[in-house]
Amino acid sequence: MAKQRASVKDVAQRAGVSVGTVSNVLNRPETVTERTRQRVETAMADLNFMRNASARQLRAGVSTTVGAILTDLGNPFYTEIARGIEDRLAVDGHALMVCSTDEDPQREARFVRQFAEQGVRGILVTPMVSTPDRLRELATFGIPSVLIDSRSDTHASVGGDHVGGGRLALEHLLAQGHRHIVFLNADKHLQQSRHRLRGAVEAITAAGLDPGTVLQVVNLSQPTASEGEQALIKLLEGPEPRPTALFCINDIVALGVIRGLRTRGLRIPQDVAVVGYDDLYWASELMTPLTSVRQPMRQIGWAAADLLLRDPLGATHTVFPPELIVRKSSDYQRPAD
Amino acid sequence: MAKQRASVKDVAQRAGVSVGTVSNVLNRPETVTERTRQRVETAMADLNFMRNASARQLRAGVSTTVGAILTDLGNPFYTEIARGIEDRLAVDGHALMVCSTDEDPQREARFVRQFAEQGVRGILVTPMVSTPDRLRELATFGIPSVLIDSRSDTHASVGGDHVGGGRLALEHLLAQGHRHIVFLNADKHLQQSRHRLRGAVEAITAAGLDPGTVLQVVNLSQPTASEGEQALIKLLEGPEPRPTALFCINDIVALGVIRGLRTRGLRIPQDVAVVGYDDLYWASELMTPLTSVRQPMRQIGWAAADLLLRDPLGATHTVFPPELIVRKSSDYQRPAD
DNA sequence: TCGCAAGGCTGGATCGTTTCACGACTAGAC
DNA sequence: GTCTAGTCGTGAAACGATCCAGCCTTGCGA
Incomplete structure (x- = not known):
């Protein structure tokens, strides 16, 4: 039953050539006569030849898979x-390995x-504070990495503008008249959390108000x-x-908040306004359509992978601007106190 | 800059032993003296030794990664x-490669x-009609596969009960009084589509009604x-x-349907009732909370991977029963005509 | 003291591919 | 017919880990 897979040797034998030639057909077809190439290709087809990626990588040293370390694939x-x-x-046939760190x-x-x-050819990661240290050493071994949605001086990165x-x-x-706002933030060590908070504080200060009295921060576990x-x-x-008003670190948190407010009979946005982040595809269809800060996630992923494959060493930082999508959950002009 | 990674040979040299011994420390530590083991382990730590998975797999023939071929990672x-x-x-340290077929x-x-x-050690796949054929050959090479959310006679599978x-x-x-129902189905070749349709027809027949007049099927591209x-x-x-009433092949389609109904001023559920499938986490928070058939997706994935690692050859079929979660989108008793 | 068994370690063969120095052959110029 | 310049193709070495047959040492019993 467990038939053995055909190797280059088998192909060579069947085509009546040497293994070197088979390898040439595979990697430098232009150096091989049309006739021989045909013969070899026929042999490969007959035997249903499949390259052994391990051997290939061992010898040639090049890998065609990329690793992605994400916070939570379920999100x-x-x-x-x-x-x-x-x-x-997929554009150039690389494979993707993923994992969630939680x-x-x-x-x-x-x-x-x-x-x-x-x-792996390289690593893409949505990092924690300690991540860059872990990755630096790999770089010396020739494994590049690109940070996603967070930046560092030592690594290339792609992400949104969280301060913005x-x-x-x-x-x-503030424009809607809110003067007592809670920011339901994530772990305070996460760069996104810190940056968004900074942006929030900037806005308050720019409006001539006192962040200390206007904004209260709650960090969620x-x-x-x-x-x-x-x-x-x-x-x-x-x-x-x-x-x-509640500013939530993401739409999922906002979802829970909306549920909670509804359960307790509080009206959104009249009693409490809610703003989320990410603008997930269902945000517009909620019981109370959710105002949210949109980030082009798919583009971010694309750009990160692109950077990794093209120019991982230049410590480039690509930043995508955020966009505020106003919907009913915050669409209410609050009367001045 | 591009420092070379340490190999077993380097470790052996530094520890003053042979490569065989290093390998023994790695794979059969019990056959090595405590003292030598210590020496080797120190050397490995000093050199920051990392096994080369390619070489390992090439020689030993065992892989520790599993491939998953899913319909759409974005869904x-x-x-x-x-x-x-x-x-x-993750339980036994295997890695996951994923891809989307669309x-x-x-x-x-x-x-x-x-x-x-x-x-790869094996393949998990949410299959199309032609998939089992493609996989059969791999089985003869010793690469097992498990189908997810769809079954076949030749392969092990794990999934929900779509007929049910x-x-x-x-x-x-029907119990709510609907007698003119449209099923917004997916590709008619997909097994899930066919099974759910069969279940729907069974229910109509069992109620003594004529499926032909009660149910209309629309296949979405x-x-x-x-x-x-x-x-x-x-x-x-x-x-x-x-x-x-509209029965949608999944909650995402239902989301679009709800949006469309709302835009046109139709009331849900009084004018048109909507039922989805999958019970995604936001279903309860929509403008009109969505009735949906729940499937334990995470469990299904877990079970499929478990089956693949333990007993991929037995053509076992694990089926998880569905559960109907009734919410407002269909909660309206229709008056008899 | 010698023999023997068992434990501990060694060294080389091996996995399948790529790479490269080199050999064989062809064709054209003299 | 010889020489030259290419063009094709060859075959062995190498990648790094594993595995195994066998050598060396040690300790114990006779």
Whole structure:
């Protein structure tokens, strides 16, 4: 049953040539006579020859697979990025290996090592704080990497402008008359979180207001719908006056928040306005259509893969501008106090 | 700059042992003295030794990566499956390669070949009609495969019960008094489509009604929101009386349908009821919360990977039962004509 | 003291491909 | 007929790890 796969040797034998010639047909067809090439190709077809990628890579040293280390493949934000990466890789036949870290540095370290052992052509990663250190060493071994959605001085990167995104969101909320806003943020160590916060603060300052009184930051342990809902409940039950607007680190958190507000009979946007981030495809179809900061995820993935394949060493930083999509969840002009 | 990676030979040299011993430390540590093992391990740490997976696989013949060929990584249904697969593979340190076929047989063939050349440990695939044929040959080379969400006599498979799902949906709609139902189906060649249709017909027949008059089937070229909306528009503009209920092949199509109905001022569920499939996480938060047939996607992915790693040859078929989640989009008892 | 067994380690063959120095052959010029 | 310049094709070395037959050492019993 377990028939053996044909090797170049078998092909050579059947075509009556040497293995070197078979290899030439495969890699430098122009150096081989038409006639011999035909013979070899027929033999390959007859035997259903398949190259052994391991042997190939061992000898030639070049790999045709790229590794992507994402935060969570289950999250549509990262999935869209993955799809963009995949599309770019498919252009020149590269394969994609993926894994989810769930923001666990240990897991990340394991995956980095695993990819290195596989000898991948390069690594794309949505990084944590400690990631660049882990990747630097690989670079000395000739394995390049590109950071996605976060930047560092030592690595090339592709991502959105999070400072700008945070600014857009806050400018909008301030213009609507909000003066007590809560930012449901992710881990404060994540660069995206810090940048969006910075943008938010910038917008408040630019409006001549005091960030300390206008903006309250809550850091979620996980940027999920249920964590968002939990955080909301805590806010509502707390002693402080109810915020009039919530800026959520992503649409999924916003989803939980909307659910929570609805359950408690609070009107969106009249009682509380909500703004999300990422503008996932369902944002416009929610019970309360969601205002959100759009990022071109698929393009980001595409660009990252493109950069990795073309020019991974130049520490280029590609930034895609965010776009605010205003929908009903924040479309309400608040009367001045 | 491009420092060379340390090989077993380097490690052996530094530890003052032979390469065979290094290999033993790696693969059969119990056959090596404690002292030598220590020495070798120190040397490995000093040199930051990383196994070369290609060489390893070439010689030992075992691979530690699994390939998954999915219909569309951008679609949350498949993404959840991917996440389930990934979680199972992580248990024993296997890596995952993914790709999206977009239902293009050519692409699928290319990916199958690519995975075969990589010498993957096995292949998981959400198949098309022609897929099993493509995979059969690989099996003779010792590369097993498991079908996801669709079954065949020649392969192991894991998936939902689509006949049952179709039946559930239709039983529900019939019970609500609907007698003119349209099924917005995917490609009629897809097994899921055929099975769900069969279940739907069974339910109608069991209710003593005539499927031919109760159910109209529309096949979408792609199961996307915009295609769903297009199809809806065509239905509404057509000469036939307006259906009172729409059964959609998945929640994304339902999303488009809901958007289309709303745009045209039709009330859901009073004018038209909508039922989706998959129960994606946002289904409950839509403008009109969506009734949907739930499938445990993550579990399905997990089980498929588990089957592949444990017992890929037994042509087992694991089936997960569907569950109907009734929400507002179909929660309306229609008065009898 | 010798023999023997078992444990520990060695060194070379091997996996399938690529690469490269070199040999064989062809054709054209003299 | 010889020489030259190419053109094609050959065959062996190399990539890095694994595996195995066998050598060397050690310790124990006689």
